[in-house]
Amino acid sequence: MELTAEQQAEITEAREQAAITRRATVPELESILLQPLPVLDHGFVRVIDYMGDDAAIVQAARVSYGRGTRRVQDDAGLIRYLMRHRHSTPFEMCEIKYHIKLPIFVARQWIRHRTANVNEYSGRYSILDKEYYLPEPGHLAAQAKTNRQGRDEVLSAADAARVLAILRDDAERCYADYETLLNEDRDGNRLDPDRPGLARELARMNLTLNTYTQWYWKIDLHNLLHFLSLRADPHAQYEIRAYAAVMLETVQRWLPITAEAFSDYRLGAALLSARALAVVRRLLAGEQPTPADSGLSAREWRELMAVLGHDG
Amino acid sequence: MELTAEQQAEITEAREQAAITRRATVPELESILLQPLPVLDHGFVRVIDYMGDDAAIVQAARVSYGRGTRRVQDDAGLIRYLMRHRHSTPFEMCEIKYHIKLPIFVARQWIRHRTANVNEYSGRYSILDKEYYLPEPGHLAAQAKTNRQGRDEVLSAADAARVLAILRDDAERCYADYETLLNEDRDGNRLDPDRPGLARELARMNLTLNTYTQWYWKIDLHNLLHFLSLRADPHAQYEIRAYAAVMLETVQRWLPITAEAFSDYRLGAALLSARALAVVRRLLAGEQPTPADSGLSAREWRELMAVLGHDG
Amino acid sequence: MELTAEQQAEITEAREQAAITRRATVPELESILLQPLPVLDHGFVRVIDYMGDDAAIVQAARVSYGRGTRRVQDDAGLIRYLMRHRHSTPFEMCEIKYHIKLPIFVARQWIRHRTANVNEYSGRYSILDKEYYLPEPGHLAAQAKTNRQGRDEVLSAADAARVLAILRDDAERCYADYETLLNEDRDGNRLDPDRPGLARELARMNLTLNTYTQWYWKIDLHNLLHFLSLRADPHAQYEIRAYAAVMLETVQRWLPITAEAFSDYRLGAALLSARALAVVRRLLAGEQPTPADSGLSAREWRELMAVLGHDG
Amino acid sequence: MELTAEQQAEITEAREQAAITRRATVPELESILLQPLPVLDHGFVRVIDYMGDDAAIVQAARVSYGRGTRRVQDDAGLIRYLMRHRHSTPFEMCEIKYHIKLPIFVARQWIRHRTANVNEYSGRYSILDKEYYLPEPGHLAAQAKTNRQGRDEVLSAADAARVLAILRDDAERCYADYETLLNEDRDGNRLDPDRPGLARELARMNLTLNTYTQWYWKIDLHNLLHFLSLRADPHAQYEIRAYAAVMLETVQRWLPITAEAFSDYRLGAALLSARALAVVRRLLAGEQPTPADSGLSAREWRELMAVLGHDG
Secondary structure, X not given: OOOOHHHHHHXXXXXXXXXXXXXXXXHHHHOOOOOXXXXXXOEEEEEEEEEOOHXXXXXXXXXXXXXOOOOHHXXXXXXXXXXHOOOOHHHHHOEEEEEEEEEHHHHHHHOXXXXXXXXXXXXXXXXXXXXXXXXXXXXXXXXXXXXXXXXXXXXXXXXXXXXXXXXXXXXXXXXXXXXXXXXXXXXXXXXXXXXXXXXXXXXXXXXXXXXXXXXXXXXXXXXXXXXXXXXXXXXXXXXXXXXXXXXXXXXXXXXXXXXXXXXXXXXXXXXXXXXXXXXXXXXXXXXXXXXXXXXXXXXXXXXXXXXHOOOX | OOOOHHHHHHHHHHHHXXXXXXXXXXXXXXXXXXXXXXXXXXXXXXXXXXXXXXXXXXXXXXXXXXXXXXXXXXXXXXXXXXXXXXXXXXXXXXXXXXXXXXXHHHHHHHOOOOOEEEEEOOOOOOOOOOOEOOOOHHHXXXXXXXXXXXXXXXXXXXXXXXXXXXXXXXXXXXXHHHHHHHOEOOOOOXXXXXXXXXXXXXXXXXXXXXXXXXXXXXXXXXXXXXXXXXXXXXXXXXXXXXXXXXXXXXXXXXXXXHHHHHHHHHHOOEEEOHHHHHHHHHHHOOOOOOHHHHOOOHHHHHHHHHHHOOOO | OOOOHHHHXXXXXXXXXXXXXXXXXXXXXXXXXXXXXXXXXXXXXEEEEEEOOHHHHHHHHOOXXXXXXXXXXXXXXXXXXXXXOOOOHHHHHOEEXXXXXXXXXXXXXXXXXXXXXXXXXXXXXXXXXXXXXXXOHHHOEEEOOOOOOOEEEEOXXXXXXXXXXXXXHHHHHHHHHHHHHHOEOOOOOEOOOOOOOEOHHHHHHHOEOOEEEEEEEEEEXXXXXXXXXXXXXXXXXXXXXXXXXXXXXXXXXXXXXXXHHHHHHHHOOEEEOXXXXXXXXXXXXXXXXXXXXXXXXHHHHHHHHHHHOOOO | OOOOHHHHHHHHHXXXXXXXXXXXXXXXXXXXXXXXXXXOOOXXXXXXXXXXXXXXXXXXXXXXXXXXXXXXXXXXXXXXHHXXXXXXXXXXXXXXXXXXXXXXXXXXXXXXXXXXXXXXXXXXXXXOOOOXXXXXXXXXXXXXXXXXXXEEEEOOHHHHHHHHHHHHHHHHHHHHHHHHHHOEOOOOOEOOOOOOXXXXXXXXXXXXXXXXXXXXXEEEHHHHHHHHHHHOOOOOOHHHHHHHHHXXXXXXXXXXXXXXXXXXXXXXOEEEOHHHHHHHHHHHOOOXXXXXXXXXXXXXXXXXXXXXXXXX
């Protein structure tokens, strides 16, 4: 992630502005407000704005006239209760707005979450930056064999080098050809004066899917936590997980009580099916249930034993 | 609207808290933050929190690194352009949270707007306040004759008095019986020690639809403006319009440029159908179109002539 | 639930119409299509239309050119996999439309589910039916003591009779006064020729919250299952649970494979928090965890032991 | 668009299945059900399923017990009234499901419409087809000068040939390299036995944005019409407009009355701002308003005069 001097100056100037407010304010989050937090090789997450704090969740749950807080202890108890019993509406009363730079193929996974507001940098209106994602060698992995969706062993150094050379060459060539098609540099000057530039909305189709895009993305806390529970999960693709990890840290700064409840009741929790619960009950009763008599598939059995820390 | 001393104290205390923030801040809105703005006889609208300002719309539309503002003049031009061309996503980048007290029959219209977050005071968990809506005599009107949905002439003083007596008596009796069913006062003391209180979730069914409820309601600006365009409209029922009018004033404080564009392109605008446009073109060409040859229904013709200020 | 002769005739006529279609069709659901399924004393659930079947979920998950089905066995495996791993989008590819008659206080809980389409019978436009909900004595219960939200022991016959008398009298009187305010019978004839009728949109505020309303309600399968998981839950109020139970039966007719997976992975499942899982692991390792050293609240401990069928 | 023999056989087989249903059925739409309707060079739109007909809109608006239809004449009047007065909920009672093949850069515009259900072909799980979009020469146009977003004059034959050569070469090379990275053919056989294949979720990032993807996309009628009003508009990019045009034809088959109302009140209509209306009123009064005294920008003035068919 390299910001231009101009971008850096804009951020610095914006961070220097301060105002007095009556709104719920969180100093821990204010301290990183507007700053780009690096993700992948050229991406970032910036917290642009936020609404509410842990107390605001309590305030909404109680439909209060004043601030939500009674005592931090009480607030934590209520927040844990709300999270445990899936009372989602008080968590919708907090909102956060991010500025995110991310590869297009990650953006395509991300946008599947529909309960957010988004403004993407327009490739019809503007020229996209020359930035594309190249994985670190340690993240280049072979197709998983047991799972049609996912990665397995990391490639050898030689194989990784071969892959990166292909990715780099194709991205470079496609971007160079994008510029040729546009026939225009970033300042709007025509490169070849004797021919027209192709419309931006058409030229962009020549770019590869690892090209970076950027957007403003705004979401309420309940839906953010749902996003994080899916995208910080080991089943998610590494690249989007890298963003989720950074965003989870911003939530920990912003709403420490909620973040802890989320960790306990979502991230570290497990949903046990009716059949899985029956197995657990039999185990606790001293029985020896087997995969065959459990009604679970082989895969479910393995997953359950892993969750239970049991050797099955 | 009469707040209890305790509620008033909570609000006063909350308003006295101030913090420094790097977020976009709007002094004109801060000045009324948390204060109840009266609506109808016992209702109110309170702005609890907000995110963004006019510049934040510009900032999102440009996917900026810094504040959106270049010059106020430019910002206004862009906001008007976005509004005119239905580019709605930048307007979703502002958010506002209200605390609202309103009659249940108004709440039932309001909740039809689904793109908002809401936490309502729970009649399962708590006892509802003894407050019910009684219209001012000037708002008691007969059923419209030309329109199956709507009001017509205001009732005479005698008829209004008769109506109000019925509404008051039934609301009073139903609330008194609600208390009898609960068998519990507001402090949780049993009234009749010899019998149990009916569960709150059941007792509430005895209340009338003009009983007041309250909720926290949070929405993005785009959807708020959509709500206002429908609910500040003369076709909306007076009671919900009264809320929309007060909320529109909060938008004018918060986002003066957007509020003006909204007034020009939505509230004061008219959608002319293809057939209506054909009539206008014929009028401008000096022709004399008639309802019969226009393809418009009699009602559409009247509405068009009213919009055009034409005697048709 | 008593339909008028006219309503019954309309339903009978509609059920006699048949057409040939290339769409996915489910005879088990067709057999009850359009028929009112009774709920509570005057309510009903009618399935009006539906889109898709179990195979359509598979078809969408595979983005198939043909029908989804390979073998029923495979389909069931994939549907269970999708449900287990929270791949919700294929379940959104089925849709169902209901016509529902329900008390207003139930409608107010129901409408909190925002991801549905709804057309409610309009009290501005039409006169509401004289039908109100009176619980059966067996469902009249005292306020729960351990839980601020919920019911406890059923009332004695004498107490129940007292409660029902109050509910009936108030509903009767309020409805009679509603008619007086309207000054109009169901055929539009004025009752008292010497005074005007109050506008319907105003008169309705005099009705009690147990008055029945009705609506068309349409939702995709994923969101319907979410609705059912919350509303068929013992924490939900009995009255809305009664609707959820009937709707769950319609899902079992419509999508037997999905309904079974839903039963296993949602209705009969339990979400164990990180702390709860730690307790289970200790139990399986032969340790004796206690509430005090578990990090669980007393209530969470009780709930966990109940789920595990363990005496704690 | 070239389907494989297997795909064509699946479609043919699916179309041959027929069932009896009590649901609302539209023979005009059934006749094209499941058939691919070509769009662009390799894309298509297939109607997979639908719910409702014109009468279903009326039925929901009236919350009817029987079919909506009284007389076609009445239904048309009501549908026009609902469309004119923005009563959107009855239109949400119809639903349609499409299978669509489209270039990724079009999919990225499309997915901004959030009120739909979507299942996309997964590049993590499967290998994408070797199909990429190459515009016809007549659609290759220069960047618009007066409008930062859009196209202007069509390129000369020579310029177009140059552009197409670049687009084709880059897409071909990137796809060939994608196969090299995967090291696997479509039947899952390894190409080079001595090295591993890169995970599919990574290899796909090498593809260009004109590569075709496909998805199942399901939406209610109200939101579909909103989509079409924006995407069948001349301001939309040609490529997505091509899809909107074909989908509009499917709506005309499905719901002829609604389609006609939509054409009159949306597609052929114009929203006149308060200032624009003032200009029209002055013109009708015989005055000579000028851009300068109108309060309109130069661009708004031109657009208004175009709408009015006036020489300004």
